[in-house]
Structure formats: C-alpha cells, structure tokens
Amino acid sequence: MxxxxxxxxxxxxxxxxxxxxxxxxxxxxxxxxxNPVVIRRLLPLLSKAGLIRVQMGAGGGAHLARLPEEITLLDIYQAISDDFGRFGIHDTPNPACPVGRKVAKVLSAEMRGAEQALAEQLRGRTLADLAVEFQTAD
Amino acid sequence: MxxxxxxxxxxxxxxxxxxxxxxxxxxxxxxxxxNPVVIRRLLPLLSKAGLIRVQMGAGGGAHLARLPEEITLLDIYQAISDDFGRFGIHDTPNPACPVGRKVAKVLSAEMRGAEQALAEQLRGRTLADLAVEFQTAD
DNA sequence: ACGATATGTAACTAGATTAGTTACAGATTG
DNA sequence: CAATCTGTAACTAATCTAGTTACATATCGT
Known part of the structure; x- marks a missing residue:
C-alpha cells in the first residue's frame, strides 16, 4: 500500500x-x-511544491513555508503524486471492437472527473483544520 | 498500476x-x-455484486443482470475493491508524540471524506452514459 | 579553518501486488 | 456422453514500496 x-x-x-x-x-x-532516509526522500518533494523550506547542515531541518491555513490536503496530494492518478487503464484493447477502440478515451475522461471530485474535496481541507482535530480529546 | x-x-x-x-x-x-483467465477472475466479483449473471458450461458466458442505466461506476468500483481505500496509513507512529498518537484517527477521517467525494462522482455516472460516449464519432 | 551535524541520493534488500500463463476440476448443454 | 465454459490453483515476471547502509555535499558555531 x-x-x-x-x-x-x-x-x-x-x-x-x-x-x-x-x-x-x-x-x-x-x-x-x-527510517530518517524515508523522510529525507519525502522532504524534497514537499520543498519543490513550496510547502516547506529545508536547510542542510548543522542546526538545519525542515519548517513550514506557509501558514497551516494556507496548505491544503490537495497541495500535499499533488506534491507527492508524480504525475497524477491512481486509476490505470489497460494498454492493449482491441481496435477492431467498437468498445475496445474508444475505451481509453472514454475511461480517461471518467477518471479525470473522478480525480477532480477527489481534488475538490481535498482542496477544502487545510493543515489548520487537521490541527483542530489533533487537539481534541482522545 | x-x-x-x-x-x-x-x-x-x-x-x-x-x-x-x-x-x-x-x-x-x-x-x-x-488472457481469458484474467477475465474469469474478474467475473465472480461482478457477479457477487449483482451486476452480471454468469453461466458455466457449453453456450454459457456472462450477461448484464440490470439495465445499463441502473449500473453506476460506483457499483463497479465497489465490486472490484476488496475492502476499501486507495489511501494507506503508516502503521507504527510514535504514541509518545502528540501528532503520532492521533494521526491514524485524524487521517482515516480525512480519507473517508475523500473517498466519499470520489464515490459521489462515480455514483452519478452509469453504463448508459458511457454507451453514449462510445457511440460518438472518433 | 575545522569539526560536528544535517540533507540529498545512490545502492541494495525484502515483501507485496499485478498481470499473464498453463493446467485442470466441475458445471452445463444438447 | 462429448463438447464447452467457468472457477481456481500454481507458477512466473515485472513493478512498487519501504527499509536500510553508506557517503558526498552543505552549513553552522567556535
């Protein structure tokens, strides 16, 4: 996973x-x-997305580049997703079949719609929203 | 993928x-x-979900159990998703840390929300909608 | 200038997942 | 009873993820 x-x-x-x-x-x-290396592999992705700033050397480390209310879960999702999309499409459908000929085009449109709905939900939640959840009683 | x-x-x-x-x-x-076996591994999942009916033996095969307008992409998505979730959560956060102690609970709530948004989008699209797309010119 | 400290990154391992394939038992038809 | 088709086990190859060790490079404080 x-x-x-x-x-x-x-x-x-x-x-x-x-x-x-x-x-x-x-x-x-x-x-x-x-392991710290797992974290160090993640930091450059978050840094390139402008979510954190990282400093090498003694006394270095990572800190947020923006306020928590200005970082959405969509920002995070996009920062760690190489291109986009967790839906895959099979690559050798039969072009001689009416369904196989157009399945890639039809499905990619549907998947874009689904990803868009997911993105809109994630855009509505920020690190500040999560911080409230972290502070509530167990 | x-x-x-x-x-x-x-x-x-x-x-x-x-x-x-x-x-x-x-x-x-x-x-x-x-390969046909890849399809035969898929059919039982769709059958158990009530989307198709499958018959063994000579002259057998699969056919839709409902009208295309009564089968949504969410039905399909749920039929092939073992339990649920495209999002995984790391399993050994530090309970001595205020963030680590509650991260599983907070994140699973966010992921449920995201999955729900995805599900609502998929629920709004049916096989009949896709059939229209398959019939439009290339 | 130098030693301590921290990131970035390569290289390797182990485990999980996916798709493809062969083989065959069991069900169904005519 | 012979032909056909699904369900499923078993195996392979490819890919992905996380974890780990090792080290070059950058930065700070004295």
Whole structure:
C-alpha cells in the first residue's frame, strides 16, 4: 500500500505543531515511526511544491513555508503524486471492437472527473483544520 | 498500476453493447486484449455484486443482470475493491508524540471524506452514459 | 579553518501486488 | 456422453514500496 500521502500529511502536521522551529529528519522519523532516509526522500518533494523550506547542515531541518491555513490536503496530494492518478487503464484493447477502440478515451475522461471530485474535496481541507482535530480529546 | 477498474468497466460496457447476448471469457478477453483467465477472475466479483449473471458450461458466458442505466461506476468500483481505500496509513507512529498518537484517527477521517467525494462522482455516472460516449464519432 | 551535524541520493534488500500463463476440476448443454 | 465454459490453483515476471547502509555535499558555531 502507498502510505506517502499519510506520511507527508503526518510530517507537515508535525511541522505545524512545532512551528516555527526547524525539525531534522531523525526527529520527524521518530514521530512517524520510520527510517530518517524515508523522510529525507519525502522532504524534497514537499520543498519543490513550496510547502516547506529545508536547510542542510548543522542546526538545519525542515519548517513550514506557509501558514497551516494556507496548505491544503490537495497541495500535499499533488506534491507527492508524480504525475497524477491512481486509476490505470489497460494498454492493449482491441481496435477492431467498437468498445475496445474508444475505451481509453472514454475511461480517461471518467477518471479525470473522478480525480477532480477527489481534488475538490481535498482542496477544502487545510493543515489548520487537521490541527483542530489533533487537539481534541482522545 | 491497477487496471481492474478499467478492465471491469470495459467488460460491462461490452456486455451492454451486446446485450442481451451471453458472452464467453475468450470473446471478452479478445476485446480487452488480455488472457481469458484474467477475465474469469474478474467475473465472480461482478457477479457477487449483482451486476452480471454468469453461466458455466457449453453456450454459457456472462450477461448484464440490470439495465445499463441502473449500473453506476460506483457499483463497479465497489465490486472490484476488496475492502476499501486507495489511501494507506503508516502503521507504527510514535504514541509518545502528540501528532503520532492521533494521526491514524485524524487521517482515516480525512480519507473517508475523500473517498466519499470520489464515490459521489462515480455514483452519478452509469453504463448508459458511457454507451453514449462510445457511440460518438472518433 | 575545522569539526560536528544535517540533507540529498545512490545502492541494495525484502515483501507485496499485478498481470499473464498453463493446467485442470466441475458445471452445463444438447 | 462429448463438447464447452467457468472457477481456481500454481507458477512466473515485472513493478512498487519501504527499509536500510553508506557517503558526498552543505552549513553552522567556535
């Protein structure tokens, strides 16, 4: 299973919690429960998306580049998704069949619609919304 | 990549196209461009979901159990999704961390919301809608 | 300048998942 | 009873993910 979205959201929630302090990959990994290298492979993706800033060297680490209310779950989803889409389409349909000839075009349109609905939901939730959830009683 | 949703939708669109004729797995596989066994592994899932009826033996095959306008893409999506979820959650967060302690609960709620938005979009599209797309000019 | 510290990244391993394939038992038809 | 078709087991190859070790590079503080 792909846990990158969960780990990325965990990391950013942690950075929001400790803001504006810079946190190193070992500390983050301790909270996530994984290896620091797994975190260090994730940080460049979040950095390129403009969600965090990372500093190398002694005293370095990662911190949020924006306010928690300005980072949506869609930002995170897009940052860790290479291109887009978790729906795959089979690649060798039969062009001699009326269905096979157009299935790629028809299905990709449907999948775009589905991804769009997913994206709109994620766009409506921010790290600040999640922070409230983290603070409620168990 | 997971192409089961695409293949399942292809199969059902083909059965809608050839309705009410029963189609065997070899014929279906010829349209999809795969091995008949791949299709035969899919048919029981669609059958259990009540989308098709399958008959063994000579002259057998699969045919739609409902009208195309009564089969939604959500029906298909749920039929082929073992339990649920395109999102995975990492399994060993640190319970000593305020974020790690609640991350599974908070994230699963967000993921449910995202899946729900996806489901609502898929619920609004039927095999009959797709049939129109298959019939438009190239 | 230098030593300590932290990221970025390559390389490798193990495990899970997917699709494809062969083979065959069981069901159904005529 | 012979032909046909599904259901399913077993195996392979390819791909993906996470975890791990190792190290080059960058940065800070003294």
């Amino acid at each position: 792909n846990t990158r979205f969960a780990v990325a959201t965990h990391v950013l929630s942690l950075l929001a919690h400790l803001r504006p302090e810079a946190v190193d990959s070992e500390h983050i990994a301790g909270s996530v429960g994984t | 997971n192409t089961r949703f695409a293949v399942a939708t292809h199969v059902l669109s083909l059965l809608a196209h050839l309705r009410p004729e029963a189609v065997d797995s070899e014929h279906i596989a010829g349209s999809v461009g795969t």
